[in-house]
Amino acid sequence: MGPHAHEVGRRVSGGKAKGRRAQRVKRVGVGPHAHKRGGHVPKCSEVMTAKPFCCEPGDSVTHAADMMRQHDVGSLPVVDSRDSGRLVGIVTDRDLVTKVVARNRPVDGATVKDAMTSSPATCREDDDVERAVSLMAERQVRRMPVVDGGGRLTGIIAQADVATRIHRDEKTGELVEAISASSDARR
Secondary structure, X not given: OOOOOEEOOOXXXXXXXXXXXXXXXOOEOOOOOOOOOOOOOOEHHHHOEEOOEEEOOOOEHHHHHHHHHHHOOOEEEEEOOOOOOEEEEEEEHHHHHHHHHOOOOOHHHXXXXXXXXXXXXXXXXXXXXXXXXXXXXXXXXXXXXXXXXXXXXXXXXXXXXXXXXXXXXXXHHHHHHHHHHHHHHHO
């Protein structure tokens, strides 16, 4: 990793590379009536990938793309600095293509700030995962940063995390369907 690569922690879910599933996946019940049927409604902290890889606004887009390739991820949370860890945005592989490459911008001079989405929707560690699911469907995004009370990045919830870490029920199916619908519409 280069001098600006920030490993806030190890990525332990998602991806196809060997060793990426180093942690046992815990399945918990979720759904609109989980609490009524005695099921546990998980918190975001129980489903998220803790301490995800991230970058800073001043990092080059080539550095961000290389981090995505190295760690087999499709997005990187953007923090104002490695020291504070305060979330200021998120950048996806699609952002790099549509906001830099497709606009014929010089890639060598482009920074993450040029491509990132500022002030993304977030959830808190102590929110019910249903809130994250609802926001992901509403915003039609596949990843939701998780922050603490001070706005510092603590994790990320990906569509795959929801699908693999909670029992499959109608809520999980609805999320996947709602998010996938936005992808299909763009094709």
